[in-house]
Amino acid sequence: MARFRVAVHITPRKGLLDPQGQAVAGALHSLGFSGVSAAHVGRYIVLETEAESASAAGAEVKAMCGKLLANPVTEDFEIEPATPL
């Protein structure tokens, strides 16, 4: 078993109303960043975990996302490749 660092990006499901992202985009516009067409605010979770391999660590984190870390109704998630610790 080896230790890995695995990070997950969780963002509001595409297509769902994202008032927080809209508020951030609006504030950026008022600061003059007129090129911003959308902003989405999500969560970034960093895990340290033991697994047989980097791919096994990734697979386990995917299961964690399905059960707890992300809500399948409202959120999308993206798992970064696991890196050895």
Place this chain on the structure above:
Amino acid sequence: MKFAIVTFPGSNCDYDAYRAIVDHLGCEAEYVWHKETGLRGADVVILPGGFSYGDYLRSGAIARFSPVMREVIAHAKRGAPVLGICNGFQIACEAGLLPGALMRNRSLQFVSAAVRIRVEKASTMFTNLYREGEELLVPVAHGDGRYVAATETLDRIEGEGQVVFRYVENPNGSERDIAGIMNEAGNVVGLMPHPERAMELELGSTDGLRFFESLLAGVAA
């Protein structure tokens, strides 16, 4: 009839529920700590409002895995009544007892106000003493009350008559003004408004009384 009021770290409407059941309904109620592995022989389970686990991760996401929830889910699967109010509704959705999820209010602000809701379905064990279409005045107090679900899910629950309450004026951006829903079998109901806080005139409304009285009539029936 005996009620179990599940208390999580951060629940804050557990006493409101207790008072509604014991003082107004005249029934027996017991607090059940979330670490317990039984429901003390209760007939009805209430998941009360509050901020279980500080709303960490998502409202209700961590409470859903408390030991007692295994029993609550089994209770619901047996067809016995489960009522989720506010944070309890969020927990019931996270636990898969009800479809959809509750997201941040459209305004991004916490809403604490008495709102009008319309009874969409009066033939449930929780609403049988109301008239269909009747408007009730009930308080809401939430930051994550915007009900969302996939369009197919929304169409299905509308089609199956699972929408129990709708806001007259939508305070949080909920899809289709949905304030409360039930599962297909009709024994699990979740709603963001607080009927347990609309039990006495001193608090502004008694429209919540018949909600609990319906339960008494509905479960006894």
